[in-house]
Amino acid sequence: MQPTSSMKEEFLQKWQMGLQIYRPLIDNTSVSERMKAIKLSADVAMASLRRGTTCWSRALIQKTATEDNFLVRQMLSGIKAETLINKKLPKVMCHRKIVRRSKKILRRRKSRSAIEEVAAKARKLVNKKTQGLRNVVPGGEFMSNDVLLIQETLDYIVSLQTQVNVMRSIVDAAEAGSER
Amino acid sequence: MSNRRSRQSSSAPRISDDQIIDLVTKLRQILPEIGQRRRSDKVSASKVLQETCNYIRNLNKEVDNLSERLAQLLESVGEDSPEAAVIRSLLM
Numbered sequence: 001m002q003p004t005s006s007m008k009e010e011f012l013q014k015w016q017m018g019l020q021i022y023r024p025l026i027d028n029t030s031v032s033e034r035m036k037a038i039k040l041s042a043d044v045a046m047a048s049l050r051r052g053t054t055c056w057s058r059a060l061i062q063k064t065a066t067e068d069n070f071l072v073r074q075m076l077s078g079i080k081a082e083t084l085i086n087k088k089l090p091k092v093m094c095h096r097k098i099v100r101r102s103k104k105i106l107r108r109r110k111s112r113s114a115i116e117e118v119a120a121k122a123r124k125l126v127n128k129k130t131q132g133l134r135n136v137v138p139g140g141e142f143m144s145n146d147v148l149l150i151q152e153t154l155d156y157i158v159s160l161q162t163q164v165n166v167m168r169s170i171v172d173a174a175e176a177g178s179e180r
Numbered sequence: 181m182s183n184r185r186s187r188q189s190s191s192a193p194r195i196s197d198d199q200i201i202d203l204v205t206k207l208r209q210i211l212p213e214i215g216q217r218r219r220s221d222k223v224s225a226s227k228v229l230q231e232t233c234n235y236i237r238n239l240n241k242e243v244d245n246l247s248e249r250l251a252q253l254l255e256s257v258g259e260d261s262p263e264a265a266v267i268r269s270l271l272m
Binding site: 122 | 199202207232235240243244248249250252253255256
């Protein structure tokens, strides 16, 4: 799956809308505040493409809402903003301490052949990397289901590519336009 | 929820080999470098996952970088300059 032109168009529209909301403030703020505003608008624009159908996009909207509630509400007005912002994310499914303890007990009971050892190590490594994935995908900590995690990751990547694609074109064009 | 705890840790679906193959196929389309790797899926599964993490981190860094460049652009153009007009027409 690739970023489609309709995705890019919709992202651009929403991002522009977000920047318009900041317009009155943009002329009077510091560069770092502006940067934050630009990034937050871009993130909400990207997340709203999914209209609440994916876990990562809901998590990203919630996260952005904690940083700028007003912006998120404005940008999402008309797309059931309230439910997206207030929607309770599921509690963490995997209680790590308990899993760790039960794994320890299991380990003491089993004795393994060499092949099983290798397979177990490979499995352990995959699990470690999967956990790494949970740390970079928004809302990943709530996805104990690995299948879901993979699906969300793929969708998140395509959305990120859309975001980067459009932002890069705009910034390149703007920089070219302002060269003396 | 609490009485599902003991079931949860043993029945939470782990990534199966088929799913890894599926992921590798999809990521191959997105990350061209992966296509060069050996076909042994179990061995490269962790590599695929690692590459995916790295790729996501890099994309996020690029967004930050682009946001910063844009913020600085808006800073440096004068209010009434032609450059400001260009930027505003692109963005706002």
